[in-house]
Amino acid sequence: MKKKLSLFLVLLLAVTTFLAACGGNNDTAKDKDGSANKPDEKKEQVLNLLETQEIPTLDPALATDEVSFIVLNNVMEGLYRLGKDNKPLPGVAESYEVSQDGKVYTFKLRKDAKWSNGDPVTAHDFVFAWRRVLDPKTASEYAYIMYDIKNAEEINQGKLPVDQLGVKALDDYTLQVELKNPVPYFVSLTVFSSFMPQNEKFVKSQGEKYGLEANTTLYNGPFVLSEWKHEQGWTYKKNPNYWDKDNVKLETINVKVVKDTATAVNLYETKKVDRVGLSAEFVDKYKNDKNFHTFLEPSIFWLRMNTKNELLKNVNARKAIAMAVDKEALVNTLLNNGTVPANYLVPKDFVQGPNGKDFREENGDLIKTDVKEAKKLWEQAKKELGKDKFTIELLNYDDDVAKKIGEYLKEQLEKNLPGLTVNIKQQPFKQKLELESNMQYDLSFSGWGPDYQDPMTFIDLWVTNSPHNQTGWSNPEYDKLVKDAKTTLLSDLQARWDAMLKAEKLLFEEVPIAPLYQRGRAYLQREYVKDIVIHPFGGDFSFKWAYIE
Secondary structure, eight states: OOOOOBOOTTTTSOOOOOOOOBSSOTTSOBOTTSOBOOOOTTSOOEEEEEESSOOOOOOTTTOOSHHHHHHHHHHOOOSEEEOTTSSEEESSEEEEEEOTTSOEEEEEEOTTOBOTTSOBOOHHHHHHHHHHHHOTTTOOTTGGGGTTBTTHHHHHTTSSOGGGSSEEEEETTEEEEEBSSOOTTHHHHTTSGGGOOOOHHHHHHHGGGTTSSGGGOOOOSSEEEEEEETTTEEEEEEOTTOTTGGGOOOSEEEEEEOOOHHHHHHHHHTTSOSEEEOOHHHHHHHTTSTTEEEEEEEEEEEEEEOTTSTTTTSHHHHHHHHHSSOHHHIIIIIIOSSOEEOOSSSOTTSOBOTTSOBHHHHHOOOSOOOHHHHHHHHHHHHHHHTOSOEEEEEEEEOSHHHHHHHHHHHHHHHHHSTTEEEEEEEEOHHHHHHHHHTTOOSEEEEEEOOSBSSTHHHHGGGSTTOTTTOSOOOOHHHHHHHHHHHTGGGGOHHHHHHHHHHHHHHHHHHOSEEEEEEEEEEEEEOTTEEOOEEOSSSSSEEOTTOEEO
16 A cells, blocks of 8 residues: 655656645745745634545554554654655754765764654664664564665675664764665655654654554653544644744644545534545535645556466466456446546556656556457366355455445356356555455455655565565566666666566566556545645645644
C-alpha cells in the first residue's frame, strides 16, 4: 500500500509538480519555513477526522502501510520533512553539506529538537534508528530503502555487523552519512518514515510493546498521540516540546475508525466530523456541494497473484485473470470518484523523464481488458494444467468499499472464466497485511502509494526476494534492469529511464499482478478547515500547518 514519501528525482529529472491540493485556502502568505500566517488564535483549534482502518504500528522500522505512515508523518520528524509544496524542509536537521564526490553528507542538527519526554533529539538517535532498521533481527520490510548507505545491504543480509553502517555521530548534533555511490536525491530520501530517529533508551525499555500503544511510543513531531483505542480511534495533541510548536495551530485532532461510508457521511451531516471520504453512491448526491472535492492520486490498486498456487503458477491463467475484469465499469459505476482504469504499474501524471515526457505517456497501456482473449487464454491454461475447474480464494480488506470491489471481482472472474470459483476472505487491515507478507493467499486485492517521486518506487517492488513482492514471481532480467537503474546508470539519466520502461513492460509479459485502477478520491471538507496538506507520496497528509478558521 501505499502507499509511500521521499526519493523523488527533483534533483535528477525535470519533474512536473504533482497534484498536491490543500484542503483549504492555498493563497495564504507563508513564513520562511513554508508555514501559513497565523490564524485567529481565539478559534477552538480542534479537528475531527475519520479513518477506515486501525493503525498497525507506530514503530518506524516496521511500518509499511498508509495509515501508519500518515500518523508517523504527524507525530514524528526526520532530518527533513515534506513542506506544503511537497519539497523537503528542514526538520531535525538545520542544514547539511555534501562532499565534492557526492558520497558524504554531513547534517547539522538543531539543538532545540526534543522528544516528548524532554530528552534532546541527537545524532545518536539517528545512528541507532538506522542500524535498527537494517538489523536482520528487526525484519524491517523497508530496510532496502537504505541500501544507498555504505554497507547497508551487507548488514541487512547478515554479512556485516550493524556498527559497520556508514553513519556516524561526529558529536551530539552532527550526523555524517557515507553512501556507496553519489545519490543526488538523498536529502529527499531522509523524509521517509524509515529514516526517522528513535530514542535507544526508550525503545529498549518498551521491548516488543514499542509502537503498539500511545504510551509505548515516543514522539518528536508536531503532535503526540494522547489516546489510542484500538479499532476505535486515536487522538493527536499538540506537542509542547516540538521545536516549531509556534507554527502548529491545531490543539487536538480526534480520529474515529469507521469502516462504513454511510455511517461516516451521517457523522459529517450531523457535524460530528469535519471531513469525510465519499463512495460512489454519495458522489452524485454531493458533487454540487461547495465543500465537495476530488483529486487523482498516484496510487495503483491491483490483484496480487501467488505464483506458487497450482492455478496461478500458469502464466496464461494469470493473463486471463488480468484481462477478464471490466475496469471501466469498476471505476465509473462502482467507485465514481475520479478513479481511472489502470493498465499499467507506474501511474500517470506522476513523473517525467529527462526528455520531458510522462512515464505513462511513453510506455502506454500494457494489459487491457479483453474478455474474448481472456477466455481463449483461460481455456489454454486449463488444458495445460489438465483440469477444468479451479477454486481460489480472494483475500480482501473488511471496509465497505473493498467489500463491494471484492464482490464485483468475484462476479467478473466467475462469469468470464468458466470453471473458476472465487471465495472471498475478508480480513481486518493488520491481519490482511500479515497474510499477504506470509503469502497465505491465492489472489489478493491490494495497492501501492509511492514512497518517493520516481518510477523506481513501483518498479523495485517486484525484484526477487523484495519484501513487498509477495507473489513468488522472479525474473533475472528484471532484477538486472532494476539493479542497473539503481547503480551504474545513475550517471546516464536517459539510459536509467529506458531501463525502467523496459522493466515495466517485462513485468506484464508474465503478469504477477493484474492492475485495476489508479485511485481518485472524492471527499467533503468543512470550509473552515484550512491547510491540511495532501502529499502525493509518503504519508498522505500533514496537519502541521492546518487550522480552524
